[in-house]
Amino acid sequence: MENAKTLVQLGWHPIPLGGEGGKVLLVSGVTGHEGVDVTDDETFREWADRWAATDDGLNLATRMPVGVIAIDVDCYDGKPGAQTLAEHEQAWGALPATWSVTARTDGSRKLFFRVPQGWTSRGILGPGVEIVQRHHRYSVAPPSVHAAGLVRAFAPDGHDCGQLPPPEDLPALPEAWRAGLAHDAASARKGSDEDAAEVVGSFRGGAMTPKVQAHLNALLTAVAERSNRFDAMRDAVMGLVRLGAKGERGVDAALRLIEAEYVDAVADKRGGERMARKEFQAAKRGGAQIVAGDPNYRAMDYETGEAFGPEGLWGSGSRWTAVVVDGERLWQRTVESDSQPAIGHGSLTQSLADVVPTKVDWLWWPWIPRGKLTIFEGEPDVGKSTMTLTWASMVTTGGPWPCAIVGGRETHNEKGLNEPGSVVLVGVEDDIADTVVPRLIAAGADRSRIVTMTQPTDDKGAPVPFLIPEDVDRLRRAIDEVDAALVIIDPITAFMSDAVKPGSDTANRKALMTLASVAERTGAAIVLVRHLNKGTGMSAKHRGGGSIAFTALARSALLAAKLPESEDRENADATYGLASIKGNLSRAPQTMGYRLESSRDDPDSPVVLWTGQLDENADQLVGADGAKPDARKAAPARDEAARMIKELLASGPREAKDVRKMVSAETGCSDKTVANAANKLLIVKTPVRGDDGTVSHWTWELPPKTFKAGLSAKSGNKVARNG
Known part of the structure; x- marks a missing residue:
C-alpha cells in the first residue's frame, strides 16, 4: 500500500x-x-x-x-x-x-x-x-x-x-x-468488432504453413516450460492474426489448438475455464481489431520481421532475416530487388512433413463434428426439427448430451462441447413464435444464446431470401457475431440458389464447399437438414433428397427414422431411431432409440426422450435391400430367452405359463419377447383340456428332430438331412 x-x-x-x-x-x-x-x-x-x-x-x-x-x-x-x-x-x-x-x-x-x-x-x-x-x-x-x-x-x-x-x-x-x-490518430485506433470479424473471416483454411506452425510451437513450448503463459498466448495469437490477414493458411486450426492448450494450462489460475477462454477470445478479438485499424500491422509480420509491399515499415521488399552466428540467433535486415518475388508467394507445393497433425473438435462426439458439415435427414414426422432444437438447447446449456455407444464402450461426450455455446438458426420450416420458441422452452434452452439471421428487404420492402452460395458471407458474419458453436439450416434444399442445378453433383458440390469453408473458418458445426427421396430399397447413403454431393461433402451424415414393426426388439420403448449413415472422422456409434412426447408444461410442444441403444443400422431403418429383417443381427434379449426356454424344456413338456414366468423373471424380457423366442425355436404348443372339453392350460415342448428331403449336389439323389 x-x-x-x-x-x-x-x-x-x-x-x-x-x-x-x-x-x-x-x-x-x-x-x-x-x-x-x-x-x-x-x-x-x-x-x-x-x-x-x-x-x-x-x-x-x-x-x-x-x-x-x-x-x-x-x-x-x-x-x-x-x-x-x-x-x-x-x-x-x-x-x-x-x-x-x-x-x-x-x-x-x-x-x-x-x-x-x-x-x-x-x-x-x-x-x-x-x-x-x-x-x-x-x-x-x-x-x-x-x-x-x-x-x-x-x-x-x-x-x-x-x-x-x-x-x-x-x-x-x-x-x-x-x-x-x-502515425496518425486514425491508424492508431483499433478497428470495430465488425472490422475484426472481417479480418477473422478472411483467414484461409487448409494445412498450417511453416510460419503458422512456428507460432503454434512457440506457445506450446511456453506452456510446457511454464513461462509467462498469458504473454506467450497473447503474442502467439497476435502473430497468428497478422499471418491470417496476410493469407497464410491454417490460422484458424492453430488458434483453436492454442485456445485448448492455454485454457487447459491456466484455468485453475484464472478463476476457471470460462475466464481463461474469455482471456483468449479477448486477445483474438484485440489482435483482429489492431489489424483492421492499423495499416502498418497489415504490412508487417513483427514476429519474423518480414515487411511486404510499398507500405512496409522499411520500404518495399525489405525484411528481417534470422542468422545464426556462433550458436546465437541474430537479426539482419536485407532488401530484395524489385525483380524478386514477394516472400511467402509463388510456392505451388508443401511438404507434408511440415504439417502439424491436429485432432478433430466435436460438438457431440462422435455424431456432430465442429468445423465441418453434417447432414441430418429423414422422412416427415420423425421429429427432425424437434431433434435439431434439442441439440440447440443442449449446446446453450452445455449438455448433458445423451450417452452413446462406440465400439461397445459407453461415451459421455468426453471429446465434445460440454460448456454453453451459441446457436444460429437459418430458416427453420416451423414458425418461430408459435412453434420454435415453445419447443426451445420445453427443451430447457437458454434462448439468449440462440439467434436467427435477420432478413434484408429489397427496394419494394419484400424480404430477400438467404441463398447458397451467394449469401454464405452473411452466414459467416452471423456466426462470428455470436461466436456460434452450432448452425442449423432447415431445410438445406430451400436455400440452394436457382443457379445451382438440383441434379448436378458438380454444381451442388461447389455451392456446398462455400459452406464447408465457413464451417472450417469459424469452427462451427453446420447441420444441414433434408428429406429422404422415394427410392425404397436403396441404401441409406442414397436415400437423401437431391444430389449425392450433400452426403459426399458432409463429414457426418445422420438419419432419423421410424422403427419398423418388430415384436422382438429389446428396446421396446423406442419409436424412432437415430443412426449414423457415414462418419469420416470416427468409428460409427450404435443407433440410438428415441420417442417424442408432449412437454409436461406445454402439451403442444414435443420433446425428445432417449430410450437407449438399438441393433438396427441406418440401412435397416430405411429398409434397404439386403438389410431386411431376415438379415438383421440377432436380438440379444430374444436369444437369451430362447436359451433359457431350451434349458427348461430339455427334460420334457412344461406348462407354458410357468415357462413364460420363469424366463421373464430371469432375463427381464417382456412376454412378447419370450413368445417370439418360442416361435423362433418352433416350440410345440399343446392345449390341455379338462373333462368338459375346455382348455385348462397349454404346454410347451421342444420340437422333435425331423428330417427333410433334399437333393445331393453331386448325385442329384434325395438324401436325408437334419432339419
Whole structure:
C-alpha cells in the first residue's frame, strides 16, 4: 500500500498484479483507452487486504502517465531486442540516457521517455521491441518480484535508484524517433468488432504453413516450460492474426489448438475455464481489431520481421532475416530487388512433413463434428426439427448430451462441447413464435444464446431470401457475431440458389464447399437438414433428397427414422431411431432409440426422450435391400430367452405359463419377447383340456428332430438331412 501511495505522489498510476510470474492483471478498467487512474488510499488498502497474503503475493505495475512512453527491449530466449534497438539508433540517432526498470541481466529493460501530449506510436518497433503507451500495456514497478527476479529501477548513470522519477524529469524522446515511430490518430485506433470479424473471416483454411506452425510451437513450448503463459498466448495469437490477414493458411486450426492448450494450462489460475477462454477470445478479438485499424500491422509480420509491399515499415521488399552466428540467433535486415518475388508467394507445393497433425473438435462426439458439415435427414414426422432444437438447447446449456455407444464402450461426450455455446438458426420450416420458441422452452434452452439471421428487404420492402452460395458471407458474419458453436439450416434444399442445378453433383458440390469453408473458418458445426427421396430399397447413403454431393461433402451424415414393426426388439420403448449413415472422422456409434412426447408444461410442444441403444443400422431403418429383417443381427434379449426356454424344456413338456414366468423373471424380457423366442425355436404348443372339453392350460415342448428331403449336389439323389 505504501509503495502505491509513493507511485501516486511521484505522478505514476499503480495497477495490482499477481498470479503466475507476478504479471497477471488482477482488476479491470484500469488499462486501455478507457482505463481509469486509481489514486485513493481506500482502493490501495483493499488491494493489500485482498491479495497481499495470497500465495502469489501482490505486485504493482504502472500505467503510463499522459505524455510518457516506455521502449520495452526483450533479449531473453533469443529475442533480438538489443539488435533491433541498435539498428534504429543507427538510423535515427542515439537515444539519450534515461531511467529504466528490469529484473534481468541479459540486456532486457524498459526505457522511459517524455513525449508530447496526444502523440501516439505504433505498438511495435521491430523484432523484440515494443512501445508501451498509456493505452497499450503497462510496466511492472519496482520493487515487485518478477519470475526472473526482483524488479529494480536504474538511473541514467546505471545506478540502482529504487524508484522512477516524476514523469517531468524524464528526458524527451528525440524528434527523429518521434517522427519514425509516429502515425496518425486514425491508424492508431483499433478497428470495430465488425472490422475484426472481417479480418477473422478472411483467414484461409487448409494445412498450417511453416510460419503458422512456428507460432503454434512457440506457445506450446511456453506452456510446457511454464513461462509467462498469458504473454506467450497473447503474442502467439497476435502473430497468428497478422499471418491470417496476410493469407497464410491454417490460422484458424492453430488458434483453436492454442485456445485448448492455454485454457487447459491456466484455468485453475484464472478463476476457471470460462475466464481463461474469455482471456483468449479477448486477445483474438484485440489482435483482429489492431489489424483492421492499423495499416502498418497489415504490412508487417513483427514476429519474423518480414515487411511486404510499398507500405512496409522499411520500404518495399525489405525484411528481417534470422542468422545464426556462433550458436546465437541474430537479426539482419536485407532488401530484395524489385525483380524478386514477394516472400511467402509463388510456392505451388508443401511438404507434408511440415504439417502439424491436429485432432478433430466435436460438438457431440462422435455424431456432430465442429468445423465441418453434417447432414441430418429423414422422412416427415420423425421429429427432425424437434431433434435439431434439442441439440440447440443442449449446446446453450452445455449438455448433458445423451450417452452413446462406440465400439461397445459407453461415451459421455468426453471429446465434445460440454460448456454453453451459441446457436444460429437459418430458416427453420416451423414458425418461430408459435412453434420454435415453445419447443426451445420445453427443451430447457437458454434462448439468449440462440439467434436467427435477420432478413434484408429489397427496394419494394419484400424480404430477400438467404441463398447458397451467394449469401454464405452473411452466414459467416452471423456466426462470428455470436461466436456460434452450432448452425442449423432447415431445410438445406430451400436455400440452394436457382443457379445451382438440383441434379448436378458438380454444381451442388461447389455451392456446398462455400459452406464447408465457413464451417472450417469459424469452427462451427453446420447441420444441414433434408428429406429422404422415394427410392425404397436403396441404401441409406442414397436415400437423401437431391444430389449425392450433400452426403459426399458432409463429414457426418445422420438419419432419423421410424422403427419398423418388430415384436422382438429389446428396446421396446423406442419409436424412432437415430443412426449414423457415414462418419469420416470416427468409428460409427450404435443407433440410438428415441420417442417424442408432449412437454409436461406445454402439451403442444414435443420433446425428445432417449430410450437407449438399438441393433438396427441406418440401412435397416430405411429398409434397404439386403438389410431386411431376415438379415438383421440377432436380438440379444430374444436369444437369451430362447436359451433359457431350451434349458427348461430339455427334460420334457412344461406348462407354458410357468415357462413364460420363469424366463421373464430371469432375463427381464417382456412376454412378447419370450413368445417370439418360442416361435423362433418352433416350440410345440399343446392345449390341455379338462373333462368338459375346455382348455385348462397349454404346454410347451421342444420340437422333435425331423428330417427333410433334399437333393445331393453331386448325385442329384434325395438324401436325408437334419432339419
